[in-house]
Amino acid sequence: xxxxxxxxxxxxxxxxxxxxxxxxxxxxxxxxxxxxxxxxxxxxxxxxxxxxxxxxxxxxxxxxxxxxxxxxxxxxxxxxxxxxxxxxxxxxxxxxxxxxxxxxxxxxxxxxxxxxxxxxxxxxxxxxxxxxxxxxxxxxxxxxxxxxxxxxxxxxxxxxxxxxxxxxxxxxxxxxxxxxxxxxxxxxxxxxxxxxxxxxxxxxxxxxxxxxxxxxxxxxxxxxxxxxxxxxxxxxxxxxxxxxxxxxxxxxxxxxxxxxxxxxxxxxxxxxxxx
Numbered sequence: 001x002x003x004x005x006x007x008x009x010x011x012x013x014x015x016x017x018x019x020x021x022x023x024x025x026x027x028x029x030x031x032x033x034x035x036x037x038x039x040x041x042x043x044x045x046x047x048x049x050x051x052x053x054x055x056x057x058x059x060x061x062x063x064x065x066x067x068x069x070x071x072x073x074x075x076x077x078x079x080x081x082x083x084x085x086x087x088x089x090x091x092x093x094x095x096x097x098x099x100x101x102x103x104x105x106x107x108x109x110x111x112x113x114x115x116x117x118x119x120x121x122x123x124x125x126x127x128x129x130x131x132x133x134x135x136x137x138x139x140x141x142x143x144x145x146x147x148x149x150x151x152x153x154x155x156x157x158x159x160x161x162x163x164x165x166x167x168x169x170x171x172x173x174x175x176x177x178x179x180x181x182x183x184x185x186x187x188x189x190x191x192x193x194x195x196x197x198x199x200x201x202x203x204x205x206x207x208x209x210x211x212x213x214x215x216x217x218x219x220x221x222x223x224x225x226x227x228x229x230x231x232x233x234x235x236x237x238x239x240x241x242x243x244x245x246x247x248x249x250x251x252x253x254x255x256x257x258x259x260x261x262x263x264x265x266x267x268x269x270x271x272x273x274x275x
Contacts, residue, residue: 018085020227022056028157028223029266030118032210033147034059037116038066040145040272046113050137051075052102052130053120057086063116064091074112076100102130110139117146119268122184131197138275144199147270148190150207152182156264157212157220157253164252165225165234168245174233177224185269194273203273212266217253220262221246 037059041049047070054060054075063073073095077083080099087097100106102117103126115134124130134144152159158177166173184190187205194203214220224230225246234245253262 017227017229017231018056018079018081020222021082022085022089023227024219024223025227026056026058028214028220029155029212030058031062032266033118033208033268033270034062035066036208036270037118037145037147038062040270041067041114041116041143044114044143046071048072048112049074049114049116050105050107050112051116051118052100052105052134053077053117053123054086054097055082055118055120057089057091059116059118060086060095061089061091064093064095069093072096074098074107076102076105078102103133105133105137107137109136111137113139113142115142115144117144119147119149119181121146122148122181127184127193128196131194131199135198135275140275142275143272144275145270145272147208147268148184149182150185150267150269152178154209154265154267155182156256156266157214157262158182158224160252160256160264161221161224161230161249164249165230165245168241168248169234169237172237174230174237176228176230176233181228187269190269190271194271199273199275201274203271206270206272207267208270209265209267212264214262215260217257217259217262218246218250220253220264221250225249 049071051060054077060075075095076098078101083097083099102124115138121127149155152162162177191203234242257264
């Protein structure tokens with residue numbers, strides 16, 4: 001779910017991850033924020049829109065359904081496997097799917113009225129460059145809208161899974177969740193990076209809390225352990241230990257949230273900045 005060349009495995013969404021990501025993680029934590037981004041664009045004058053780090057298309061589907069048919073949507077991701085999964089699920093109307101690196105967008109200057117990114121900028125190894133590319137392809141007066149997860153302690157299922165998996169590997173704990181998807185939430189850092197990328201207008205940053213629900217504790221355990229690059233970290237410590245780590249995570253969620261239907265807090269920062 002990203003759009004930039006990575007220097008670690010944090011951005012590798014390949015193998016069985018895209019399917020598990022779409023099946024488990026998307027309904028668990030992404031759908032409320034996709035709807036939120038669409039609502040923020042409804043009042044804008046948008047004819048052509050670019051989505052970066054589209055992942056398996058949860059925002060793309062919301063955009064295609066929630067914006068008028070006159071809005072042209074181009075959806076990109078660095079990982080072809082994620083694009084393939086997104087296009088297989090499909091959208092209400094036609095969109096252009098394209099593999100692209102967010103640090104080197106293959107579009108001319110001033111091409112789009114809006115650039116959208118849901119939970120992808122955290123993965124960019126050079127955030128200033130990624131933001132600069134978003135600014136470059138925006139028309140004057142265009143808008144860049146993106147969201148990032150708040151600190152992991154504000155996202156209860158992710159926090160529980162991270163702690164549980166660390167207990168499985170106490171000598172070399174996987175840190176993917178806290179390091180990357182939940183590691184870029186400081187408002188001053190975001191404001192600084194946007195300014196360094198050339199955005200003059202101050203960004204509007206809003207904290208948005210929601211609820212994450214699943215029919216059993218095992219669903220969030222599978223979602224995070226097997227449907228994200230946390231899986232890569234676990235398997236690098238022993239390919240046969242993925243099931244063990246998933247089981248321990250499910251048990252931890254059951255202890256904290258109960259053995260049946262589970263309900264946890266999720267929280268993000270939503271950023272809007274004008275070109």
